[in-house]
Amino acid sequence: MTDILPAETPKRRQPILNAPLLVIIVAVVLVLLHAAFEFAPPIEQLAISYDYALAPQRFWAPAGSPDVYPDVAAGLITLLSTGLLHADWLHVIVNSMMLLALGTPVARALGQNFVGAAAWMLLFLVSVLGGSAFYLALANVDSPYVIGASGGVSGLFAAAFLIDPRGGKHALWSRPFVGMTLAFALANAALALVGPFMLGAGISWEAHAGGYIAGALMMALLPVRGYAAARS
Numbered sequence: 650m651t652d653i654l655p656a657e658t659p660k661r662r663q664p665i666l667n668a669p670l671l672v673i674i675v676a677v678v679l680v681l682l683h684a685a686f687e688f689a690p691p692i693e694q695l696a697i698s699y700d701y702a703l704a705p706q707r708f709w710a711p712a713g714s715p716d717v718y719p720d721v722a723a724g725l726i727t728l729l730s731t732g733l734l735h736a737d738w739l740h741v742i743v744n745s746m747m748l749l750a751l752g753t754p755v756a757r758a759l760g761q762n763f764v765g766a767a768a769w770m771l772l773f774l775v776s777v778l779g780g781s782a783f784y785l786a787l788a789n790v791d792s793p794y795v796i797g798a799s800g801g802v803s804g805l806f807a808a809a810f811l812i813d814p815r816g817g818k819h820a821l822w823s824r825p826f827v828g829m830t831l832a833f834a835l836a837n838a839a840l841a842l843v844g845p846f847m848l849g850a851g852i853s854w855e856a857h858a859g860g861y862i863a864g865a866l867m868m869a870l871l872p873v874r875g876y877a878a879a880r881s
Contacts, residue, residue: 703731705788751805760874776804783859804864
């Protein structure tokens with residue numbers, strides 16, 4: 650007697666980069682902007698950094714100072730534009746890879762439609778703003794300028810930690826989120842200490858902390874409409 654085996658269902662081919670399109674686009678834009686900056690003439694690089702990096706020396710400059718911004722809008726835009734600039738290729742690649750890794754589950758949880766994409770973008774931008782604002786609040790006119798999307802990435806860290814794998818979200822005061830927050834704080838403290846020696850540049854723990862807080866608050870407010878994990 651010959652057994653009749655059921656025909657195998659052909660498996661769907663999984664994409665190489667299994668991330669929502671919006672997350673991929675933002676990561677690629679960060680890399681392309683840095684490439685454009687790297688290939689720009691040195692004088693243009695200086696002008697871009699002067700006008701669009703987050704510079705406490707300019708932001709807190711008194712009226713009449715040569716460093717003061719020409720108008721309020723020019724100063725406020727640096728709260729966001731700083732997230733589009735990076736110090737070097739390592740900086741932008743690390744931030745882009747972290748954005749892909751953390752932004753993917755957050756985007757899926759918020760929903761892969763226009764409303765979900767808008768919520769994800771809002772969370773990311775508010776996290777960048779939160780990191781910039783927290784840095785400025787603790788800075789003085791002698792503090793160095795800061796660049797990078799780390800505030801936004803830190804906000805995605807917080808949002809990802811709040812996602813409950815069983816569905817929904819953890820509360821801000823829940824044990825899982827508090828534990829992950831402590832781990833995040835310790836990791837950033839270590840980076841702030843060893844960054845100048847290992848990377849040759851300082852690490853802004855203030856921007857990370859501000860972005861994390863902003864991302865956590867935004868995720869607590871936003872509705873979860875999808876699934877954090879990919880469904881095959």
